[in-house]
Amino acid sequence: MPERRAPSGRAGDLRYAAPVDGPVRVLFLDVDGTMTDGLITMRADGDARNFWVRDGLALEWARDSGLLPIVISGRASLAVEARMRDLKLECYLGIKDKVAVAEKVLAREKARWIECAMVGDDLPDVPMLKRVGWPIAVADAAPQVIEFARDVTLARAGFGAVREAVEMLLQHNGRWDDVLRRYEVIE
Known part of the structure; x- marks a missing residue:
């Protein structure tokens, strides 16, 4: 399996040590260009997006x-x-100040920024990436965004980048083997 790229482009050359001592509790995600490939199809009855089922x-x-x-x-x-709604995820749409929304979530969850991860792709995600303990950029993120990431996924946005980030975080949290056991991959 290829190694994940670090911001410098060299595997294993990370600017940060372990980002979080304990488990990551909250994962913030952007949508367009992170959960989707960034393309928007405009139709008379609204827009359309493609989502990767594994994400x-x-x-x-x-x-x-x-x-x-x-x-x-x-x-x-x-x-x-x-x-x-299909995924039963809490979401905030049409948000210009992502940090303000995130701070309300953190207060409600009694969590700290260091206990959070963020997956993003473009400049509006940088304020969030700068605050979280584990900033992650998708493979095809803007170069300026990659500079603020601890990790950069191998997968492109909308094609498994979120899955890759979740696997990484669940491994860090010691919960990935639980997922593998659920599907009888390991015993």
């Missing part, structure tokens, strides 16, 4: 494993709203 499954594992996924997007979309 959705991974978000269910995260939730079931005690890692709270929170979706915050700068764009409102009925298609995104429907997908988040």
Whole structure:
């Protein structure tokens, strides 16, 4: 299996040591360009997005494993709203100040920024990436965003990047083997 890229582009060359001493409790996610490939199809009855089914499954594992996924997007979309409802995920759409929303979630959950991860792809995600304990950029993120990431996924946005990030976080939290046992991959 290829190694994950670090911000410098060299595997294993991370700017940060272990980002979180304990488990990651909250996973913040952008939508367009992170959970989707960033393309928007505009139709008379609304817009359309494509979501990678394995990303959705991974978000269910995260939730079931005690890692709270929170979706915050700068764009409102009925298609995104429907997908988040399908996945039973808490989501905030049409948000310009993602940090303000995240701070309300942290207060409610009694969590600290260091206990959070963020997966993002573009400049509006940088304020979040700078605050969380585990900033993650998707493989095709803007170069300026990659500079703020601890890890960069091998998978592109909308094609398994979220799944990869969730697996990484569940491994860190010691919960990945639980997922593998559920599907009889290991005993």
